[in-house]
Amino acid sequence: MKQSPKSILIIDDDEALRVAMVSAVEKAGYAVVQAANGQDGIAVALAERPDLIVLDILMPKMDGRETLREIRSREETSDIPVILLTSVSDLSYVAETTTYENVDYLVKTDVSLADIVAKITDRVNV
Amino acid sequence: MIMTHTSDVAEHISSVSTIRVFSMLFISFVAGVTLCAYIFFPDTYIRIYTKVFDLSFGTGFITLLFFFAVGVPLILNIYLYVSGRTSRAVIMRLKETRDRYARALEGSGSGTWERDAKTGNIYVSARWDALFKYGDDRVPRTEDMWIETIFPEDRTATRNTYHHAIESDMRFYRSSYRMLTGTGAVRYVIDEGIVDRHTNPGHVIVYGSTRDVTPMHDAEELLKKRTEELRAANDRVHKEMLNTRKFALAVAAAGDAIVITTADGSILYGNAAWYTLTGTRKGDAGEPITIFDPFEEHSPPEEVRAMRMAFCSGGRYATDSLRGMRHEHESYDVELSLFPVEDVGKVVLYSAILIDATQRKAIDKAKTEFVSVASHQLKTPLAAIKWYVEMLVSEASTISSSHISLYVKEIDHANTRMIELVDSLLNVSRLDLGTMQWDPEFLRISNIMKEFIRELRPSLENKHISIHTLFSEDEPDIFFDKKQLSIVCQNILSNAIKYTGQGGNIEITVKPEGDHIFFTVKDNGCGIPMEQQSRIFSKMFRADNAKILDTTGSGLGLYIVKQIIDRTGGSIRFESTEGTGTTFYGILPTHPEMPLPPHIQ
Numbered sequence: 001m002k003q004s005p006k007s008i009l010i011i012d013d014d015e016a017l018r019v020a021m022v023s024a025v026e027k028a029g030y031a032v033v034q035a036a037n038g039q040d041g042i043a044v045a046l047a048e049r050p051d052l053i054v055l056d057i058l059m060p061k062m063d064g065r066e067t068l069r070e071i072r073s074r075e076e077t078s079d080i081p082v083i084l085l086t087s088v089s090d091l092s093y094v095a096e097t098t099t100y101e102n103v104d105y106l107v108k109t110d111v112s113l114a115d116i117v118a119k120i121t122d123r124v125n126v
Numbered sequence: 127m128i129m130t131h132t133s134d135v136a137e138h139i140s141s142v143s144t145i146r147v148f149s150m151l152f153i154s155f156v157a158g159v160t161l162c163a164y165i166f167f168p169d170t171y172i173r174i175y176t177k178v179f180d181l182s183f184g185t186g187f188i189t190l191l192f193f194f195a196v197g198v199p200l201i202l203n204i205y206l207y208v209s210g211r212t213s214r215a216v217i218m219r220l221k222e223t224r225d226r227y228a229r230a231l232e233g234s235g236s237g238t239w240e241r242d243a244k245t246g247n248i249y250v251s252a253r254w255d256a257l258f259k260y261g262d263d264r265v266p267r268t269e270d271m272w273i274e275t276i277f278p279e280d281r282t283a284t285r286n287t288y289h290h291a292i293e294s295d296m297r298f299y300r301s302s303y304r305m306l307t308g309t310g311a312v313r314y315v316i317d318e319g320i321v322d323r324h325t326n327p328g329h330v331i332v333y334g335s336t337r338d339v340t341p342m343h344d345a346e347e348l349l350k351k352r353t354e355e356l357r358a359a360n361d362r363v364h365k366e367m368l369n370t371r372k373f374a375l376a377v378a379a380a381g382d383a384i385v386i387t388t389a390d391g392s393i394l395y396g397n398a399a400w401y402t403l404t405g406t407r408k409g410d411a412g413e414p415i416t417i418f419d420p421f422e423e424h425s426p427p428e429e430v431r432a433m434r435m436a437f438c439s440g441g442r443y444a445t446d447s448l449r450g451m452r453h454e455h456e457s458y459d460v461e462l463s464l465f466p467v468e469d470v471g472k473v474v475l476y477s478a479i480l481i482d483a484t485q486r487k488a489i490d491k492a493k494t495e496f497v498s499v500a501s502h503q504l505k506t507p508l509a510a511i512k513w514y515v516e517m518l519v520s521e522a523s524t525i526s527s528s529h530i531s532l533y534v535k536e537i538d539h540a541n542t543r544m545i546e547l548v549d550s551l552l553n554v555s556r557l558d559l560g561t562m563q564w565d566p567e568f569l570r571i572s573n574i575m576k577e578f579i580r581e582l583r584p585s586l587e588n589k590h591i592s593i594h595t596l597f598s599e600d601e602p603d604i605f606f607d608k609k610q611l612s613i614v615c616q617n618i619l620s621n622a623i624k625y626t627g628q629g630g631n632i633e634i635t636v637k638p639e640g641d642h643i644f645f646t647v648k649d650n651g652c653g654i655p656m657e658q659q660s661r662i663f664s665k666m667f668r669a670d671n672a673k674i675l676d677t678t679g680s681g682l683g684l685y686i687v688k689q690i691i692d693r694t695g696g697s698i699r700f701e702s703t704e705g706t707g708t709t710f711y712g713i714l715p716t717h718p719e720m721p722l723p724p725h726i727q
Contacts (some may be wrong), residue, residue, distance in 0.1 A: 013677045014506050016536045018512040037674070058502045060673030087505040088499075108509040112516050 005038035006124045007031040011041035011067065013059040017108075021054065024113035026029045037052055038062030042070050045077050052079075053065065054116065057086045072100050078092060081123045083116070091119070144366070149205060157198055160401075164299040166191065198449060229254070235336040241269065243292040243330035248272055248325045252381035257338055259308035277304035277312055288317075292330050297321055299332055302339070314343035389473050391416045391437050403460070403482050405452025424457065433462070440466050440473040446483055459483040492665075499666050503547055503680055507540035514540070543678050550682040553613065554665065557689045564720050566605045570638045571643055571714075572597035574608075582623055590629045598637035605717050610690045617683040618647045618710050624676050626651035640711050642696070650707035659702060663688040671704065694718035 004010060008030045012018040015036070022032050033048050036042035037060050045082060051091060053071065057064035071077045081102045086094055087109070095104060111119075163171045176185075231238065238253025241247070246269040255265050258275070266272040276284050280303040291299035305313050319334020343696045377384050383400035387393050393414060404420040406413050414420050422430055425448045436443030448460040461483040467475035514533045517527070556562040572595070579586070579593055586593065604611070622632050626649045633648040654662055654669050661667045666681040673679070691698045696714035 013673070014510070015539060015677065016510045017513065019508065020517060020536070022511065023517065058499075060668070060677075061670055087502045091253075109505045109512060113513050114516070114520070 005029055005031045006051040007033060007048060007123075008120055009033050009035065009041065009045055009048065009053045011035045011038065011044075011059075011064075012056040013037055014056070017056075020113060021116060023055075024117055028121065030124075031119065038070070041067055042074075042077075044082070045071060045097065050080060051077060052120055053080055053082045054120070055082055055084050057084055061088035065094065067099055067107045068100065068103070080097070083119055083123070107119065129211065136205040153198075153205075154203065157194075161194070178189070207445055222223065230336070234337065235339075236337040238333070238335045241272070241332045241334075243332060244328070246270070253709075254336060258305065258313070258336070261308060264308060275305055275307075277306055280304050285316075290318075292321055292332060298336065303568045313338050313340045315339060346628055368370075383478075385417055385478045385480065387417050387476045387478065389437070389440075389476065391434070391476070393417060394475070400480065403452075403458070403480060404450060405456065411679060417476075420452075422449050425449045433464075436464055437476065445554070446487075448480075457484075459487040461486075462692075496660065496666060499681075500547075500551055506601075506678075507543040507547070509545075510540035511537050518656065528666050531720065547680050547682075549684065550680050553686050554682055557686060557693075562610065562690075564607050564610070566607050566718075568603040569606055569611055570601060570603060571611070571645055572601055574612055575634055575636065575645075578612075578616050582620065585623055589624060589626070591626055592631055594631070596633070596635040596637075597708045598635075600638060601636055601643065602638050602716050604714060606714070610694075614687050614690055614712070617687045618712070621683065622647050622708070622710075623652065624679075625649065625653075625672060638716075639713065640681065641717070642715050645712045645714075646709055648709040653704040653706050653708055654700075654702040655704045659700075662700070 008025050010018055010021050010025065010032060011034070012021065013036055018034055018036065020068055023097070026032050033044050033050060035044045037059055039053070041123065042062075043055070044050075055067060056065050057065075062070075064086075068082060068084070071080065071082065079102065080102075083104045083106055084094060084097065085106055085108050087107060094105065104123065106119060127262070134569040179538045183577070213609075213717045223632065226336060231251075231253050235257065237251055237257045239250040239254055241249075248266055248268060248271070255261070258277070260266065264277055273281055273285055274476075283301040284301055287301040288299065290296075291301075297320060298574060299321055300317065302316045305315045307313055310354050316337045317334060318337065319332045322333060323332065324331075347392050350421045378397050380397055381399055382631065383403045384395075384397045385393055385400050386395040393687050396414075397406070401407055404414060406420070417431065418430060424600055429447050432445065433443065433448070436636055443464040446459070448462055449457060450460060458480070461481040463479045465477050465479075467477055468471040468497075503604060514536045518530065521529070553562070561645060575595070579595075619632075626632060630650050634646070636643065636645045638644070651673060652671050658667075658669045662669065664681075665683050665685045667685075668679055668681040686697055691712060691714060696712065698710065700708055702708035
């Protein structure tokens with residue numbers, strides 16, 4: 001059995017949030033890579049092939065929707081599970097992403113860091 | 127009584143008398159001369175006589191005697207016979223004239239009369255009585271009796287007219303009044319007469335007739351009534367036409383599109399706004415034939431289906447989700463209200479009102495987006511506070527003091543961001559609603575700038591940014607709301623610091639310009655990408671490079687700045703090159719009017 005820790009990619013443009021998430025996920029024993037925008041995120045995803053991607057929806061340049069579209073369109077990353085971080089008012093905004101499989105939604109202010117870690121654990125250990 | 131005014135009869139009589147007088151005079155003269163000659167000069171007479179006719183004295187005497195005894199009476203008799211025949215002919219003719227006149231009167235509905243103004247005696251013809259049926263015993267013989275025959279209400283006026291005619295020097299008398307006949311019926315009559323003051327000196331006789339004009343009067347009344355009715359009807363029609371025309375004009379000129387269709391949606395009428403809305407022209411090839419035509423292609427299919435269904439069901443229908451395309455590439459949204467027009471329980475027409483909802487939809491969309499973006503931006507610091515507090519709690523037993531201060535700093539930072547964001551959102555809302563407080567006082571822009579420079583000193587020193595100020599010595603005071611002016615200065619200044627890199631330069635100038643104050647804030651920061659410069663003052667817009675440099679901005683600052691400056695009669699613009707820097711140029715009146723709410727502007 002492979003013993004190396006599962007790797008998680010966290011893409012969020014807000015530094016404070018990203019740092020908090022990285023710290024929490026690392027503490028849970030995962031290997032974490034991070035990116036501050038969609039473009040960088042895709043590059044990291046392609047290079048690192050993470051086991052799961054946490055993706056913020058509203059970002060400059062390339063937002064979460066476009067990033068997800070790109071991730072799903074690439075063969076290397078098409079089946080990586082994704083957790084989308086949204087706000088409640090984004091619902092119409094994320095509607096198109098519901099056609100993708102293997103995508104979970106979390107509302108940032110509704111969840112704690114522990115919830116995010118639990119969701120990640122839940123997903124990567126299927 | 128016969129009127130003898132007919133001229134041919136009078137002429138005839140006078141010519142007969144003239145012949146008679148002259149022939150009598152002639153015969154008497156011849157006879158007189160002959161008799162005188164015989165009496166006074168019998169010898170000479172007989173001698174001339176016998177000589178002329180070659181007769182003896184005795185024969186001459188006898189023939190003369192015979193002449194006087196037989197000839198003269200014979201001639202006279204012959205004359206009398208002839209003239210008698212002539213007189214009879216005249217009388218016959220007079221009689222005929224009278225009869226003709228009587229018949230004419232009989233047909234005319236007139237009865238004649240004669241009134242003696244002095245005695246008050248009245249004579250009325252049989253025809254008069256036949257017409258007005260008073261009978262021999264009641265027929266008016268005096269003026270008072272005549273007045274009695276007049277309808278009570280008309281008595282005074284009629285009497286006055288009559289007396290005026292006879293007492294003045296008028297030759298003709300005319301009066302119309304209502305009369306009571308012997309049987310009590312009311313008739314409309316006209317009295318006409320001629321006033322004779324000469325035939326019998328000292329007498330004033332009025333000869334005249336009373337004509338029954340009731341049928342004429344009735345006809346006239348009827349005509350008057352019918353004319354009135356006709357005029358009223360005409361007025362009504364005219365008014366209807368005017369109303370219809372006004373109605374048509376009002377519909378034609380209405381700002382919203384109005385379409386009248388048949389029960390299956392074929393267009394019968396569309397006003398000007400309909401053609402403007404759909405970008406078509408009446409009579410052109412592309413003119414819509416049915417009300418569905420302009421929307422069929424560009425609206426959601428279920429919307430068009432629902433609209434067709436509405437026409438089948440015959441009920442009312444309304445939607446705001448129709449969409450069309452005009453002028454080949456201009457997409458527009460339509461709000462439709464459909465009303466069936468029923469006649470005897472059957473839908474015969476539809477009247478549709480269509481409103482161009484393009485702008486409203488765009489505003490709605492912008493509002494939704496604003497709320498969405500604003501809530502997202504509020505959630506980010508909220509999430510940060512929540513998560514860092516969570517970390518403080520979960521790591522409480524093991525956490526190092528350096529981590530504590532790091533987490534608390536993040537919480538404080540997120541908190542500050544929230545406060546700023548809520549402030550900005552409130553300011554936008556106040557500006558949009560026009561409820562932003564305006565409490566002006568005398569201020570110096572340079573003083574406010576200096577204050578902020580002092581306040582922002584830590585971040586300036588952090589990034590080693592140097593600030594150069596060029597404040598004019600003769601800078602006048604500005605009569606402005608302090609809070610609003612502070613928002614303007616702070617936003618421009620903090621933007622300059624935010625988007626200027628390590629060791630950058632910022633230059634601030636403030637100087638008077640007429641009754642305005644001119645200020646510039648120049649930096650050598652990241653600049654604004656050319657393609658995004660036009661949107662830099664839009665609500666919640668942030669340039670891509672700005673979003674990367676600072677993830678916490680709201681995109682509201684410059685929107686608020688421009689709103690404040692524009693509404694107080696100033697203006698703001700900028701020059702920027704991406705990667706080189708940005709300069710904002712602002713100008714404000716020293717005594718601005720009280721800013722108007724946006725809907726008045």
